[in-house]
Amino acid sequence: MKAILKSNSEVGLQFTKDAPEPKIVNPTDVLIRVRATAICGTDLDIYKSDPDLAARMKKVMPVITGHEFCGDVVEIGKAVKRTRVGDFVSAEMHILCGECYNCRTGNGHVCINTIIKGIDADGCFAEYVVVPESNIIKLPADIPVEVAAFMDAIGNAIHTITPIEIASKRVAVLGAGPIGIIGAAAAKLCGASEVLVTDISETLLKMAKENGADKVFNVSTPEGRQSFLDDCRSDSTRKGVDVVIEMSGHPAAYEDLFQCVRMGGEVVLLGLPKRPLTVNFTRDIIFKGLTIHGIIGRRTYDTWFRMIGLMQAGLLPTLKRIVTHRIPLAEFQKGFDVKLKGEGLKVVMDPQ
Ligand SMILES: [Zn+2]
Ligand SMILES: [Zn+2]
Numbered sequence: 001m002k003a004i005l006k007s008n009s010e011v012g013l014q015f016t017k018d019a020p021e022p023k024i025v026n027p028t029d030v031l032i033r034v035r036a037t038a039i040c041g042t043d044l045d046i047y048k049s050d051p052d053l054a055a056r057m058k059k060v061m062p063v064i065t066g067h068e069f070c071g072d073v074v075e076i077g078k079a080v081k082r083t084r085v086g087d088f089v090s091a092e093m094h095i096l097c098g099e100c101y102n103c104r105t106g107n108g109h110v111c112i113n114t115i116i117k118g119i120d121a122d123g124c125f126a127e128y129v130v131v132p133e134s135n136i137i138k139l140p141a142d143i144p145v146e147v148a149a150f151m152d153a154i155g156n157a158i159h160t161i162t163p164i165e166i167a168s169k170r171v172a173v174l175g176a177g178p179i180g181i182i183g184a185a186a187a188k189l190c191g192a193s194e195v196l197v198t199d200i201s202e203t204l205l206k207m208a209k210e211n212g213a214d215k216v217f218n219v220s221t222p223e224g225r226q227s228f229l230d231d232c233r234s235d236s237t238r239k240g241v242d243v244v245i246e247m248s249g250h251p252a253a254y255e256d257l258f259q260c261v262r263m264g265g266e267v268v269l270l271g272l273p274k275r276p277l278t279v280n281f282t283r284d285i286i287f288k289g290l291t292i293h294g295i296i297g298r299r300t301y302d303t304w305f306r307m308i309g310l311m312q313a314g315l316l317p318t319l320k321r322i323v324t325h326r327i328p329l330a331e332f333q334k335g336f337d338v339k340l341k342g343e344g345l346k347v348v349m350d351p352q
Helices: 041-047 051-058 150-159 176-190 202-210 220-231 251-260 281-286 302-322 329-339
Strands: 005-007 014-016 029-038 071-078 088-091 130-132 136-138 170-174 194-199 215-216 239-244 261-269 291-294 322-328 348-351
Touching: 014 329, 029 088, 041 051, 041 329, 051 220, 071 130, 150 176, 150 302, 170 176, 170 251, 176 202, 176 239, 176 302, 194 220, 202 215, 215 220, 220 251, 239 251, 251 261, 281 291, 302 322, 322 329, 329 348
Parallel strands: 170 194, 170 239, 194 215, 239 261, 261 291, 322 348
Antiparallel strands: 005 014, 029 071, 029 130, 029 348, 071 088, 088 136
């Protein structure tokens, strides 16, 4: 079958027409024919051979990359109960052990034995993928294929607002990439009183404005950054926003986030800092009484149910607009070039 592999630690990925089709091995396995798959920021890091990821993947290379997809079930193992051949599905690609303390206390998203398909095992940049039934999410038929292709990323965005009681809060979202735009739209949909979004791209800020952001700020200049901070602190009884969600990974955004949040506010971190950061714990966290939430993956499976619910509640038009490119899997290089140049939002690839 067609697939995209990471075969070595050099920069790039390899397309093949001859990858072996995956087979049902365990009785709880489900075989899915991939209809569409999407490129994620992590895939770009894999493409660039980020040292940590390359070292982790070396043990399993050559490995099929990709972890965002949707497709149709074509075969089920003997012990599969609620999934049927023909179901339109996506899947959580973090495979959890089910046995560790976190799994057994309802916190499987921080399973200590997580295996990520597309990194630690074969993923979905391919015509077929096998996933355990526990990880399968049946999708309503009215979710378009190109949106269902990136449920994983939508889940990241929804997970960032889940720990917060968002209704009536003033929220700043730093970074207007696909996840930032979805997070801002979802925060507004969930009742945030005001959503402020920052980025350095006018195109992305315009997009954020059209999808729920009340105010956008271009922080590419010192004046732009200052006007953002001034707006955040404009309420003299709060002197900062209630919630700040970091989606950019930019070191400057990490500086801004401690300045724009009010005392006693909440900080949600999803963007991965591009370099190690220095934080003044006393001034910026302890004396400010902040609550900090680190976000990994999606809560299993609370986040999945929430994202489907929010799509039905009005998030779908934003998600459709996020898809800027759709290409055949064989032309993956074009898609990666678009993302590496920072030109598109979501790039969806069709394997069939
Ligand atoms: Zn992803
Ligand atoms: Zn576990």
